[in-house]
Amino acid sequence: MKNRLRFLLLSAFAIALLPGHARADATTPPEWAGIVNIEVSVLFPDYREPWNAGQPSGGSGTGFLIGKNRFLTNAHVVSNATRILIRTTDDPKPHPAKIVHIAHDCDLAIIEAENPETFAKMTTLDFGSIPRLNTEVIAIGYPIGGDRMSVTRGVVSRIDFRPYSHTSVDSHLCVQVDAAINPGNSGGPVMQNGKVVGVAFQGFSGRVAQNVGYMIPVPVIKRFLTDIEDGRYDHYVDLAVSDFPVENPAQRQALGLQDDGVGVMIGDVEPAGTVGELLKPGDVILAIDGNPVLNNGLVRIEGDLVNMNEIVERKFAGDTIQLSYLRGGKKEDASLKLKRFSPYVRLGSQYNQRPRYLVYAGLVFQPLDRNLVDAHQIRDATVNYVFERYLTDKLYVERPEPVVLTSILPDQVNTWLTPYAQSLVDEINGVTIKTLDDVKTALAKNDKPFIEIRLHEKNRPLILKRDLADTAHPRIMQTYSIQEDSYLGQE
Amino acid sequence: MQRLLFLLVCGLCVSAAAQTAAKKRVAPSAPVSATQSSSLLKVNVTAQPYDLHLPWQKQSPINSRGLGVVVAGNRVLVTAQLVADANYIEIELPDGGQKLAAKVIAVDYEANLALLESAINAEKEKAFFAGLKPMEVDANARIGDSLNVWQTGRVGDLIESPLTISKILVRRYVVEGSGFLVYETTGIIRSEANSFTLPVIKGGKLAGMLLSYDSKNQVATILPGPIVEHFLKDFADGAYEGFPGLGMEFQVTLDGQLREYLGLKPESPGVLVTAVIKGASAEKAGLKKGDILLAINGQTIDARGDYKDPRYGALSSSHIVRGNAYVGDDFELKVIREGKEETLKGKLTRKNPDDYLVTPYRFDKGPRYILNGGLLFQELSRPYLDSFGEQQTENSALLRLSHIARHPDELEEAGLKKLVFLSTVLPTPSAQGYDQLGGIVVNKVNGQSVGDLKDLDAAFKAIKGTTHVIELDDFPHVLHLDAVAAEQDNLRLQGGAYRISSLKRLE
Numbered sequence: 001m002k003n004r005l006r007f008l009l010l011s012a013f014a015i016a017l018l019p020g021h022a023r024a025d026a027t028t029p030p031e032w033a034g035i036v037n038i039e040v041s042v043l044f045p046d047y048r049e050p051w052n053a054g055q056p057s058g059g060s061g062t063g064f065l066i067g068k069n070r071f072l073t074n075a076h077v078v079s080n081a082t083r084i085l086i087r088t089t090d091d092p093k094p095h096p097a098k099i100v101h102i103a104h105d106c107d108l109a110i111i112e113a114e115n116p117e118t119f120a121k122m123t124t125l126d127f128g129s130i131p132r133l134n135t136e137v138i139a140i141g142y143p144i145g146g147d148r149m150s151v152t153r154g155v156v157s158r159i160d161f162r163p164y165s166h167t168s169v170d171s172h173l174c175v176q177v178d179a180a181i182n183p184g185n186s187g188g189p190v191m192q193n194g195k196v197v198g199v200a201f202q203g204f205s206g207r208v209a210q211n212v213g214y215m216i217p218v219p220v221i222k223r224f225l226t227d228i229e230d231g232r233y234d235h236y237v238d239l240a241v242s243d244f245p246v247e248n249p250a251q252r253q254a255l256g257l258q259d260d261g262v263g264v265m266i267g268d269v270e271p272a273g274t275v276g277e278l279l280k281p282g283d284v285i286l287a288i289d290g291n292p293v294l295n296n297g298l299v300r301i302e303g304d305l306v307n308m309n310e311i312v313e314r315k316f317a318g319d320t321i322q323l324s325y326l327r328g329g330k331k332e333d334a335s336l337k338l339k340r341f342s343p344y345v346r347l348g349s350q351y352n353q354r355p356r357y358l359v360y361a362g363l364v365f366q367p368l369d370r371n372l373v374d375a376h377q378i379r380d381a382t383v384n385y386v387f388e389r390y391l392t393d394k395l396y397v398e399r400p401e402p403v404v405l406t407s408i409l410p411d412q413v414n415t416w417l418t419p420y421a422q423s424l425v426d427e428i429n430g431v432t433i434k435t436l437d438d439v440k441t442a443l444a445k446n447d448k449p450f451i452e453i454r455l456h457e458k459n460r461p462l463i464l465k466r467d468l469a470d471t472a473h474p475r476i477m478q479t480y481s482i483q484e485d486s487y488l489g490q491e
Numbered sequence: 492m493q494r495l496l497f498l499l500v501c502g503l504c505v506s507a508a509a510q511t512a513a514k515k516r517v518a519p520s521a522p523v524s525a526t527q528s529s530s531l532l533k534v535n536v537t538a539q540p541y542d543l544h545l546p547w548q549k550q551s552p553i554n555s556r557g558l559g560v561v562v563a564g565n566r567v568l569v570t571a572q573l574v575a576d577a578n579y580i581e582i583e584l585p586d587g588g589q590k591l592a593a594k595v596i597a598v599d600y601e602a603n604l605a606l607l608e609s610a611i612n613a614e615k616e617k618a619f620f621a622g623l624k625p626m627e628v629d630a631n632a633r634i635g636d637s638l639n640v641w642q643t644g645r646v647g648d649l650i651e652s653p654l655t656i657s658k659i660l661v662r663r664y665v666v667e668g669s670g671f672l673v674y675e676t677t678g679i680i681r682s683e684a685n686s687f688t689l690p691v692i693k694g695g696k697l698a699g700m701l702l703s704y705d706s707k708n709q710v711a712t713i714l715p716g717p718i719v720e721h722f723l724k725d726f727a728d729g730a731y732e733g734f735p736g737l738g739m740e741f742q743v744t745l746d747g748q749l750r751e752y753l754g755l756k757p758e759s760p761g762v763l764v765t766a767v768i769k770g771a772s773a774e775k776a777g778l779k780k781g782d783i784l785l786a787i788n789g790q791t792i793d794a795r796g797d798y799k800d801p802r803y804g805a806l807s808s809s810h811i812v813r814g815n816a817y818v819g820d821d822f823e824l825k826v827i828r829e830g831k832e833e834t835l836k837g838k839l840t841r842k843n844p845d846d847y848l849v850t851p852y853r854f855d856k857g858p859r860y861i862l863n864g865g866l867l868f869q870e871l872s873r874p875y876l877d878s879f880g881e882q883q884t885e886n887s888a889l890l891r892l893s894h895i896a897r898h899p900d901e902l903e904e905a906g907l908k909k910l911v912f913l914s915t916v917l918p919t920p921s922a923q924g925y926d927q928l929g930g931i932v933v934n935k936v937n938g939q940s941v942g943d944l945k946d947l948d949a950a951f952k953a954i955k956g957t958t959h960v961i962e963l964d965d966f967p968h969v970l971h972l973d974a975v976a977a978e979q980d981n982l983r984l985q986g987g988a989y990r991i992s993s994l995k996r997l998e
Contacts, residue, residue: 248970249976250973251971416747417746460742463751
């Protein structure tokens with residue numbers, strides 16, 4: 001999943017548009033004026049020194065007006081933003097903007113100008129539907145290679161269910177086009193017959209694939225817009241199962257399936273997911289909401305074969321779903337309320353979050369997630385195992401938030417402990433560490449002269465004398481210039 | 492494979508005298524003699540390790556050349572590395588070039604030593620060994636002693652490289668779990684046509700065998716005389732038992748706060764026992780995790796885990812048992828448990844590689860496997876995991892297998908002898924749809940628990956109906972295999988493109 005280029009241009013655009021280059025060309029429709037350049041200053045959180053603010057940087061993308069002072073863009077364009085400026089082709093003035101809604105799981109965001117009057121009179125763009133294969137589309141935006149609006153043209157190459165690289169752990173419907181989509185195009189509209197049919201968002205880097213660009217299609221955008229109607233984004237819901245295609249004749253027979261191509265086996269079930277209490281491996285899903293599920297896990301929607309998740313994708317938390325499944329050759333039906341499955345989130349990149357941590361006597365504790373693993377380039381086999389197998393081995397059930405002793409800031413009090421950096425914490429002072437908050441609770445236990453930290457799969461406990469550690473703590477904070485000894489999240 | 496093959500890069504001068512002169516020019520500080528040793532033999536080996544991923548076949552043959560030392564009874568001592576997975580071994584007289592096929596009569600891959608004997612009839616053997624003189628072992632080298640590495644030139648002339656012992660310590664030899672005594676020496680060893688397994692001589696006696704040479708730092712490690720002596724002594728009665736081990740791990744107690752927590756007085760010796768291997772000597776004697784180990788066989792263990800060796804000074808305590816004691820010897824551990832001193836007694840044993848859940852090493856014999864309808868089942872081994880190199884930390888299935896390999900205790904408690912896993916799937920009609928699977932632990936087959944491959948073999952025979960039910964520990968948890976179709980595929984696998992010689996190896 002690493003080979004997908006994220007179209008966030010990391011170097012700031014320094015060039016302001018010159019006055020006098022005012023009006024867009026007479027041949028361009030007036031509603032194109034609502035396609036704007038979004039200039040973003042960002043602060044990349046520092047997961048190695050989580051007490052620091054992070055690394056300032058900048059980027060640029062595209063957005064377009066879809067309602068009164070409402071611009072749609074990609075979540076990755078405005079992620080970790082400290083300042084957002086909207087720039088248009090016919091106005092030299094930057095317009096400060098802010099995020100209204102951001103959905104990292106489908107890489108979409110709504111921003112609005114701080115001054116609602118600015119874009120009050122501008123025409124908005126309308127949405128079309130999923131374009132057919134081999135029909136022409138144009139992508140409009142502000143990609144690299146120049147400062148003014150760019151238009152590229154191509155056809156719809158493929159409609160498929162694909163991973164979205166912003167989080168790297170979410171997959172949704174995705175439309176591939178061969179119109180050039182380059183860094184900076186992100187968040188811009190892809191249009192057909194004057195209607196928006198998608199939001200350009202990612203491409204393929206590397207030398208293997210050519211002319212491969214992806215856009216977020218209308219069903220995903222519509223779902224996002226519906227979700228935020230109540231003023232809050234509630235995320236996607238998920239069956240949280242892994243299906244195993246039934247290709248083997250013996251498998252098919254043993255599972256009690258007909259030879260009609262219907263039915264996909266459940267290979268794994270997340271206990272915390274929607275069907276966690278209903279299905280188990282070896283069950284066979286026959287139909288979702290009356291749509292037969294084929295042996296390879298596909299369903300037919302509007303004439304096209306798509307992943308069965310697509311049915312669930314278009315629903316919301318609390319919606320019901322009808323499942324027909326086989327267990328031991330017997331057909332069962334069930335009606336379930338869909339819910340969000342959140343443990344997977346920490347396996348993907350997360351944004352707009354201040355890193356959580358706790359430092360005590362030079363020992364730095366942080367919750368295990370993708371951001372931490374990437375920043376620390378963890379080499380410890382146990383931490384890597386727990387991270388990789390967090391879902392598959394259902395480790396989240398026991399430890400919703402595994403805590404890593406990420407680093408040890410050397411001081412005389414902890415000098416013998418430094419080899420134990422990058423270890424997974426099991427318990428502290430007898431308290432099982434299930435979340436970062438537990439570390440705080442456990443360290444506060446003051447009934448013994450020693451602090452005893454047990455690590456997973458390490459050969460000795462880490463021992464600190466309470467009085468020595470308490471004395472060393474402020475000294476270490478000062479030497480390493482740490483202002484706050486913990487950030488555990490918003491109260 | 493850590494096998495080095497030295498190529499003869501330049502033709503050597505023909506006459507011994509001219510050669511001496513040439514040598515002097517190259518390395519004037521290293522005196523050389525044109526004499527010949529009557530105790531050295533060339534050893535030529537063709538080795539062919541098994542393919543760990545397609546276990547019915549072998550990898551390409553590798554030729555290695557080394558030196559052997561003649562010891563009593565017309566036997567030849569070499570390193571085990573040289574003869575590992577050997578198909579064919581021959582010994583050669585350095586001067587005359589006569590060759591004799593040889594065979595391994597004792598080998599210890601942990602101690603990295605092997606003993607060879609003629610594979611041909613006694614008469615030929617007698618003639619071959621007639622001019623050779625057995626060499627004695629010197630087990631008394633100390634730090635500062637001068638040694639000589641012996642090599643032979645093209646016509647059997649002796650080439651000596653002097654070394655000085657700078658350190659004596661305990662270090663891993665080749666395979667996992669092989670911490671033994673080594674001499675670390677400094678000096679230049681010139682590269683000759685023989686590879687490793689070079690004898691190291693002190694005063695005409697064998698002081699050790701070369702283990703490794705770092706030419707950049709001119710540091711060599713030597714498998715020392717005491718270990719050679721132990722190996723030969725053990726074999727003297729014809730039944731080789733190997734080096735015993737306590738089977739435990741400890742942590743140093745230098746950290747003052749840890750010492751206080753453990754209740755150790757500042758001047759008290761002792762290390763913290765952090766793991767006790769199931770079924771090994773220490774466990775049988777009652778040693779427990781969390782004990783403070785104070786002494787082994789009366790030798791006090793300091794906070795670093797060292798003891799005072801009368802010959803070598805501070806040395807890792809593992810040498811007390813591994814290098815000095817024999818299987819069957821009594822041993823005694825002094826520990827502190829819950830604040831009280833206790834003495835634990837037992838008899839030393841050795842845990843064979845096959846006694847481990849995850850086989851630490853395996854040579855000469857092919858990996859065990861069962862192939863059924865394209866599904867390949869194997870028993871997890873260290874070499875198998877190591878063969879993936881860096882991938883081990885990236886591939887999800889391998890991460891899980893490696894995780895299990897690091898923590899065999901629970902599974903051993905549950906009665907598993909080996910860890911059987913589905914290693915790969917060859918594309919066959921009966922395994923249609925399964926070809927992407929691999930690296931998944933097998934729990935049950937046809938309702939029977941699988942504790943090793945023999946269990947699996949029996950379970951396949953205990954089929955109910957005509958479909959095998961294979962229960963896995965991980966996604967997709969259950970596979971079905973049509974027994975009749977699998978049998979047809981088995982025939983095809985043996986005769987078809989794969990030309991698989993046998994569908995299983997259980998020994």
